[in-house]
Amino acid sequence: MSQSDSGPAEAQTVEPEAGRAELRRAAFMKAAKDVFLEHGYEAANMAEIVRRAGGSLSTLYAQFGGKKGLFEAMIDARVGELTTQMQLELAAHAPLREGLTRIGEDFLFRQVQPENLNFFRLMVSQAKKFPEMAEAWSKRAPEAVRKALSGYLEDRVKAGEITISNYDQAAATFFDLLRARIQIRALLMPAYVPTDAEVREHVQRAVKVFIGGIEALT
């Protein structure tokens, strides 16, 4: 393609003072991420990873031990990145409807980005083969977002805008409302990418139902 120069694609997050080994490692990880996300675990090809990363097969094996090791290293790094990425920009003291809308859109837009969908697909399909991986992700990520929203809700309760008995439960419910339909459609129909308008409309509905229904939880 336009990438006709065969220069290796170094990751952007590498410290400048990193040694040769670190540079190779980072390039391998980036290429591995691309290839694994694109083709899945079984169909991913070690030779292709090397082709994209530059460097040599031997070095890859020396550094990661094998396909499994490379995969796990890549996932570990990715889980870390995504978890921090999930720290939702807090809505501070915005009024309830506005704050929920902002948090909801932020979350849902991220959720439907192709890269995140591919990551999710990979997780689901490999959950049996790499249980620790999937479990780590399924605990850290939701916890991060739930905590962020819980904090905001608590603020709103103190402001007297709403009554909530269980913050974590309320937060989880809000994310349930947000994600389900769109995420499932996107997972099953890779060609389908929701438009901005769809996402915003969906968030609007979720916010309405949430505000109306949440107080019903004793």
Added chain:
Amino acid sequence: MSQSDSGPAEAQTVEPEAGRAELRRAAFMKAAKDVFLEHGYEAANMAEIVRRAGGSLSTLYAQFGGKKGLFEAMIDARVGELTTQMQLELAAHAPLREGLTRIGEDFLFRQVQPENLNFFRLMVSQAKKFPEMAEAWSKRAPEAVRKALSGYLEDRVKAGEITISNYDQAAATFFDLLRARIQIRALLMPAYVPTDAEVREHVQRAVKVFIGGIEALT
């Protein structure tokens, strides 16, 4: 192994008057379903399918053409079964809270059965390679359940128990509330199987939020 008698595992849904070919075909399909659901598409092994089904590799290839053909045939059949299975037992004229609870529990219990989770996992992981398959499923199944619930909701509106402007939207929202958290946990943690109590409690919350919040949708 312990399966020392080499008897083929015939499917239970075959008409008694079926010819030899149909019997073989049904046995292959059942074994294929088991193996594909268990290992995923790439890791599934044709020889193992034959081992489980009884019969011979040659016949399998004669009937289905190859791995891809077998997979598609199996999925087609399965989509048909599941779609009809999703015809929720209508709650007839039960009062709103009771009817929703019944429908919700029925749906969610089915949704978290290991076989259905494996099927979903397979769909998600192969959505790119077999787009028609995933799309067919992602359209037929939700439509079936939504229609069933819509009918019930309409009945309740006529009975004056609630006000709803858009039945399909309302139904979709209810299923969003039901499925999200538990389904995602189950997908990512194959070892985790929610208890009956968890499921029922979750449904209770969903019903409460739904009833409280749904009228907020203009």
Added chain:
DNA sequence: AAACTACTGTAATTCTTGTTACGTTTGGGT
């Protein structure tokens, strides 16, 4: 500059697995 280490490139190895070939057996219709 020498020595040592790490990286590179390529080819060989080995294993797995989908697929095909072919000679034999079997069941059902006449």
Added chain:
DNA sequence: ACCCAAACGTAACAAGAATTACAGTAGTTT
């Protein structure tokens, strides 16, 4: 009982891919 198509069993075939071996090269350290 006879025939023929379908099913069987087994082995061969081919392709792909993970992994390893090895000889040459480049960087780093002292």
